[in-house]
Amino acid sequence: MLVTAILSGLVLGGTYALLAMGLTLQYGIARIMNLAYGELIIVAAFLAYTLFATLGLSPVWTLFIAIPAGFALGWGIYGVLMQPLVRRARTPAGLEIDSILATFGLLFVIQGLLLVSFGANFTSYSYLNVAVDVFGTKLAANRLIALALAVVLGGAIYFALTRTLWGTALRAVSVSPVSASLVGIDVDRAARTAFALGGALAAAGGVVISMYQTFTATSGVVFTMKALIIVIMGGVGNILGALSAGLVLGLAETLVATYVDPGLTLATTYGLFIAILLWRPTGLFGRAAR
Amino acid sequence: MTSRLLCQITGFLTIIIALTALPFFVGPYTITLMIGMLGYVALAIAWAMFSGPTRYVSLATVAFFGIGAYACAVFNESLPYPLLLLVAGLIGLAVALVVGLATLRLAGVYFVIFTFGLAELVRQLVTWFEVNITGTLGRYIFLPVTPEGIYWQLLALSAFAFAISWLIGRSRLGLALKVIGEDEVVAAHCGIAIARIKLALFALSAVIMTLVGAIQAPRWTYVEPSIAFNPTISFLTLIMALLGGANRLMGPIMGAVPLFLLFEWLSANFPNHYSIILGLVFITIVFVLPNGVLDFVEKGLTHRITAAAKPAEVQK
Amino acid sequence: MSALLEVSGLSRRFGGLLAVNDVSFSVGQGAIVGLLGPNGSGKTTVLNMISGHLLPSGGDISLHGKRISGLGASRISKHGVARTFQLVRALPSLTVVENVTVALAFGRQKLWGVAARERAMGFLDQVGLAHRADHLAEDLTYIDQKRMELARALAADPELLLLDEWLAGLNPTELQSGIGLIRSLGSSGITILMVEHVMEAIRALCSQCVIMNAGVKIADAPTADALSDPAVITAYLGEQHA
Incomplete structure (x- = not known):
């Protein structure tokens, strides 16, 4: 039972880490606190569901549609909705509040569209729901694939950000937008790219989640919450931090659900969140704010 | 100056007296409508009281509203009515103090996120408690309160909240809040006890929200966590206060009345597209009226006045 | 000493x-x-x-x-410690006199109302800003904001x-008057x-x-x-x- 719980926890944690990476890019580099992030996840989940149910398309293939689509959607949302706010913002705090409120509106619009299209029912589909032997316990194959996908996608993003010039430029913007523009980085473009990249990761995460979890048109909010909590635990803009915090949260949730009560998972999340913020207000791996 | 103050107070009292007499002239439908509207007026005033000056965007409204409603449901058989409200208010106060102590030290954005999920957290905890400990989910409220009684209580609560906001705006506390909203470092260096003031205000605003929930609860007869902790209430309150302008005394009222009527109409006529329209209204307000409609009107007027004054200057 | x-x-x-x-x-x-x-x-x-x-x-x-x-x-x-900041921290959307009143209202004297305004005007006069008392702080020049910040620090009765x-x-003229001002503060104790x-x-x-x-x-x-x-x-x- 413990091994099963830990394995499930790793699967869940891997997915969370993937989701949180996207959000940390959006908030850390583009400086947009995107409360509609979870809605993008759910849109992708419904996309995977629809393609699987109608065309029989495997969710792994759906990724090749969802990732570019998520990128394009993020690019578009930033251009239409965020850029005017960024331009008019006088202070970072002002932009923070404006972006929270605007994406909050977006949350309702997307959620409303999903409700109209798919209703409020719990949705899931059965993809590769066969048990596989891992370390002497049974685990569904779709979960293993989900974990593998999270590792591959997360690894690719981490590599791109830390080992390429392009990624270094993005990270420079996250550390200091002003200095970055002084060395010739187009901050506006970097912010837009980061936001779009976040959209792509959200879409990927949504497809991965749909492979092994039930979801509804209104469950985006919970994913946003969890991703935000992971981002804060890991330190804003910190990719490795998001990865480790995601795994911690996934494990903690699964262990509590297995050994204490499934109804208390959110309480666990919150407990961790508050405990960490009180102990280290800039996050587990955060830079000291000055 | 004093005569203007006298005018304002007279005007305020006249409106309150007129609204108190309203149930004698209108039918039950209007009363129902007015109960909903006054509920949001009180919520929006309470929200703006804390979030307007401090710029902490709180999404915890429904957490407190729900606590009030649920407390009413839990104790409605064991406690006499006025005491019931007192107990509900005290529970709201206790939760507000705990939440405030834990979160008001956080940076603004972490606060938003925490309050964003607080209602969901409280809902899950209450559900878990009811299912596992008391074994009941959902409770009935049977109280001998008439709709008119609820209306008058909400009117009194709204008037109280408004008067408190007015007093705060004229007091040193109001100045302290403005300074905290502008620059906390300066506030601290001028001797303002930031943490204590924020906590006190957060608690005051939370108690008013709790009381709204407790007073409105008998209208439902049946309460379960998903009804009492409906997140839309937080969103509506926020958008109402923003529309009117959270930093102005009249702002929350100016926002709550038209938006309440709009959303009543929308939910009656477009129940399925309600949330899409809500979102669009929200985005529009953020883009077009970032400082609220009152500020917009005022700026527009000064613009026109200066524009009108300029040609005159040129002629001179 | x-x-x-x-x-x-x-x-x-x-x-x-x-x-x-x-x-x-x-x-x-x-x-x-x-x-x-x-x-x-x-x-x-x-x-x-x-x-x-x-x-x-x-x-x-x-x-x-x-x-x-x-x-x-x-x-x-x-x-009894008050300060100015290297990069001026004005309260931009408050008026100049309100900026100073803050220190009076929450400082050691707890002044409020008409009394506070009169005292605040006194400090503004001392730094040469009385004529701008009812302007918004954000409309002041940088140097005037520095003056206002000093008046605010003085109002805290440090x-x-x-x-x-x-x-x-x-500039050289302002510097001379600035030096004179600080010297007079020093001699006031x-x-x-x-x-x-x-x-x-x-x-x-x-x-x-x-x-x-x-x-x-x-x-x-x-x-x-x-x-x-x-x-x-x-x-x-x-x-x-x-």
């Missing part, structure tokens, strides 16, 4: 950087003392710790023999006034600790100078002696000039 401010073994660490390292000095009652040093030597950090904006990593600060290190800025202000490069950026780069002002005002370099105190002596100290000249100008 008894010591008003006593700083002993003060340190502050930012991550791996030791910005202030074991600094001790004292400021006598009624004195005007300069806190000098090249950029990045830790002067402002010392000021920030005295005013309670930053907590020290080690060491003690006491005022009148009472320990104030470890208290928050609002508590320390009640002990025993110890911390000035962080308050004279920087003034306020103890002043000022971080400053304008040598003319330091020589004119400060009886004593504490000089820092790379987080360490390198000199603490009467102004003329401190400025001619070889260690100080090396710190400012490099080895060959010493």
Whole structure:
């Protein structure tokens, strides 16, 4: 039972880490606190569901549609909705509040569209729901694939950000937008790219989640919450931090659900969140704010 | 100056007296409508009281509203009515103090996120408690309160909240809040006890929200966590206060009345597209009226006045 | 002259950087003392710790023999410490007179209403800003904002006034009147600790100078002696000039 719980926890944690990476890019580099992030996840989940149910398309293939689509959607949302706010913002705090409120509106619009299209029912589909032997316990194959996908996608993003010039430029913007523009980085473009990249990761995460979890048109909010909590635990803009915090949260949730009560998972999340913020207000791996 | 103050107070009292007499002239439908509207007026005033000056965007409204409603449901058989409200208010106060102590030290954005999920957290905890400990989910409220009684209580609560906001705006506390909203470092260096003031205000605003929930609860007869902790209430309150302008005394009222009527109409006529329209209204307000409609009107007027004054200057 | 401010073994660490390292000095009652040093030597950090904006990593600060290190800025202000900031911190959407009233309303005197406004006008008059009392602070020039900030600090009724490069950026005429203003504050009994780069002002005002370099105190002596100290000249100008 413990091994099963830990394995499930790793699967869940891997997915969370993937989701949180996207959000940390959006908030850390583009400086947009995107409360509609979870809605993008759910849109992708419904996309995977629809393609699987109608065309029989495997969710792994759906990724090749969802990732570019998520990128394009993020690019578009930033251009239409965020850029005017960024331009008019006088202070970072002002932009923070404006972006929270605007994406909050977006949350309702997307959620409303999903409700109209798919209703409020719990949705899931059965993809590769066969048990596989891992370390002497049974685990569904779709979960293993989900974990593998999270590792591959997360690894690719981490590599791109830390080992390429392009990624270094993005990270420079996250550390200091002003200095970055002084060395010739187009901050506006970097912010837009980061936001779009976040959209792509959200879409990927949504497809991965749909492979092994039930979801509804209104469950985006919970994913946003969890991703935000992971981002804060890991330190804003910190990719490795998001990865480790995601795994911690996934494990903690699964262990509590297995050994204490499934109804208390959110309480666990919150407990961790508050405990960490009180102990280290800039996050587990955060830079000291000055 | 004093005569203007006298005018304002007279005007305020006249409106309150007129609204108190309203149930004698209108039918039950209007009363129902007015109960909903006054509920949001009180919520929006309470929200703006804390979030307007401090710029902490709180999404915890429904957490407190729900606590009030649920407390009413839990104790409605064991406690006499006025005491019931007192107990509900005290529970709201206790939760507000705990939440405030834990979160008001956080940076603004972490606060938003925490309050964003607080209602969901409280809902899950209450559900878990009811299912596992008391074994009941959902409770009935049977109280001998008439709709008119609820209306008058909400009117009194709204008037109280408004008067408190007015007093705060004229007091040193109001100045302290403005300074905290502008620059906390300066506030601290001028001797303002930031943490204590924020906590006190957060608690005051939370108690008013709790009381709204407790007073409105008998209208439902049946309460379960998903009804009492409906997140839309937080969103509506926020958008109402923003529309009117959270930093102005009249702002929350100016926002709550038209938006309440709009959303009543929308939910009656477009129940399925309600949330899409809500979102669009929200985005529009953020883009077009970032400082609220009152500020917009005022700026527009000064613009026109200066524009009108300029040609005159040129002629001179 | 008894010591008003006593700083002993003060340190502050930012991550791996030791910005202030074991600094001790004292400021006598009624004195005007300069806190000098090249950029990045830790002067402002010392000021920030005295005013309670930053907590020290080690060491003690006491005022009148009472320990104030470890208290928050609002508590320390009640002990009679007020300051200006290197980059002016005005409250932009408040009026100039409101900016000053804040310090009166929450300072040691708790003035409010008409009395507070009258007192605030007095302080604005002292810094030469009375004619702009009802303008918004954000409409003032940078120099006028500095004046307003000083009026706000004075309104807190300080025993110890911390000035962080308050004279920087003034033109020669303004500088002379600024020096005159600080001198008059000193003779009214306020103890002043000022971080400053304008040598003319330091020589004119400060009886004593504490000089820092790379987080360490390198000199603490009467102004003329401190400025001619070889260690100080090396710190400012490099080895060959010493």
